[in-house]
Amino acid sequence: MKAFLILEDGTVFEGTSIGSSREVISEIVFNTSMTGYLEVLTDPSYAGQAVVMTYPLIGNYGITPDMESQKPWPDGYIVRELSRNHSNFRSQGSIQEFLVKYDIPGISGIDTRALTKILREKGTMNGMITVNENYRLKEILPRLKKYTAKNVVEQVTISSPYQLKGRGKRVALMDFGAKRNIAKSLHDRGCQVTVYPAHTKAEEILQQNPDGIMLSNGPGDPKECGDIIEEIKKLYQSDVPIFAICLGHQLMALANGADSYKMKYGHRGGNHPVKDLETGRVYISSQNHGYVVDTDHLDPQVAVPAFINVNDGTNEGLKYTGKKIFTVQFHPEACPGPQDSGYLFDRFMKMMGGNQ
Numbered sequence: 001m002k003a004f005l006i007l008e009d010g011t012v013f014e015g016t017s018i019g020s021s022r023e024v025i026s027e028i029v030f031n032t033s034m035t036g037y038l039e040v041l042t043d044p045s046y047a048g049q050a051v052v053m054t055y056p057l058i059g060n061y062g063i064t065p066d067m068e069s070q071k072p073w074p075d076g077y078i079v080r081e082l083s084r085n086h087s088n089f090r091s092q093g094s095i096q097e098f099l100v101k102y103d104i105p106g107i108s109g110i111d112t113r114a115l116t117k118i119l120r121e122k123g124t125m126n127g128m129i130t131v132n133e134n135y136r137l138k139e140i141l142p143r144l145k146k147y148t149a150k151n152v153v154e155q156v157t158i159s160s161p162y163q164l165k166g167r168g169k170r171v172a173l174m175d176f177g178a179k180r181n182i183a184k185s186l187h188d189r190g191c192q193v194t195v196y197p198a199h200t201k202a203e204e205i206l207q208q209n210p211d212g213i214m215l216s217n218g219p220g221d222p223k224e225c226g227d228i229i230e231e232i233k234k235l236y237q238s239d240v241p242i243f244a245i246c247l248g249h250q251l252m253a254l255a256n257g258a259d260s261y262k263m264k265y266g267h268r269g270g271n272h273p274v275k276d277l278e279t280g281r282v283y284i285s286s287q288n289h290g291y292v293v294d295t296d297h298l299d300p301q302v303a304v305p306a307f308i309n310v311n312d313g314t315n316e317g318l319k320y321t322g323k324k325i326f327t328v329q330f331h332p333e334a335c336p337g338p339q340d341s342g343y344l345f346d347r348f349m350k351m352m353g354g355n356q
Contacts, residue, residue, distance in 0.1 A: 003107040005078060006128045008144035010137060011118060015109035018082050019099025021131050025147045026050040026075035028127040029290065030116045032269030036336020037095070038063060041072040041104075044156035044177030045246065045288045047219040048149025050076030050129065054116050054269075059083035062091030063098045068179040068335060072098070073156060073219075076129045077106035078115070105129050123264040124290065152220040153177060153228070153247075157198035166192035169211040169352045174198065176218030176228070176247050181333040185345045186214065199227060202234035212241045212352040215248025217331065222250035222260050222291055229255045241324035243348040246289055249327035253318060256302050259294040263314070266290035267329075270337030273310035274317070274330055282310055285330035286337025292329065293318065324351050 003017035030052040037058050051074045060083040086094050126144040156177040168190030176198045183193045232255040244252045250260050267287040274285045293315045295305050307317030317328040332341040
């Protein structure tokens with residue numbers, strides 16, 4: 001079946017329908033990871049977006065037990081070629097079956113290099129995936145320009161707390177769209193991890209006397225999370241050590257007077273170099289974000305930059321002055337991606353007074 005990807009600038013790509021045949025409008029973003037397509041599909045940070053995979057062949061090892069959440073979150077999936085055969089001793093099915101099961105529409109057979117160049121040159125834009133060959137651009141383009149993803153954190157967060165038992169430090173993990181491997185990285189270090197819904201009150205968390213607090217990744221514009229930011233202000237005022245990743249990093253910055261802005265096309269992939277400003281060492285990181293903290297007017301009495309992106313100089317982490325708080329924009333738990341920065345979980349353990 002034919003399928004069409006229509007961008008808000010009027011560009012149209014024709015390809016083949018994959019997954020569900022329903023029509024969808026979403027923000028179109030690209031990911032440069034060469035492997036880990038299942039982890040990408042199940043990363044809650046992609047809620048409200050359709051993902052373009054720049055690697056040309058997707059699905060060759062099928063669907064393995066590596067999901068980062070209970071279900072996939074992207075609105076749509078865009079690839080050059082979807083593998084017709086899958087082979088892996090852990091495979092539990094094909095990616096086509098997976099997309100159909102979860103009603104995710106997609107398109108294959110288009111020039112994803114050309115599409116990525118458009119998104120890099122013009123910036124991230126909205127688009128539609130449709131199987132309707134009689135589409136009318138004049139009717140579709142206004143709809144595309146009006147589209148915005150709303151309340152995405154509410155869509156991805158858990159509904160009630162749950163716990164991963166452990167005998168070590170007790171960590172409260174705020175779930176703004178947390179990937180499973182954040183909790184796993186803490187649990188593997190012996191921590192007892194209690195995961196809380198995004199809108200949990202600070203008082204409820206602090207009453208449990210956690211040894212540390214983790215603020216997770218998540219989707220959307222951080223400035224839309226006003227209620228959550230107010231609770232993070234209260235967490236900041238406590239003396240509990242805090243480690244934050246991605247959206248959590250942005251929310252902590254906003255809670256302390258910093259600003260954020262939307263990037264032209266964001267950072268999404270497993271090959272982004274970040275520099276530790278304290279040691280000068282560069283790490284290759286996994287990233288997935290479209291917004292970044294503006295450090296131009298950051299008060300050094302509140303926080304100072306800890307990491308920067310080597311490619312474009314944008315902020316990748318903050319160290320809070322006089323506080324046991326540090327935050328990073330990238331994903332030290334990776335999945336997919338390199339494990340270079342996994343040592344940051346060990347740093348958090350030391351901050352809580354525990355062993356690595």
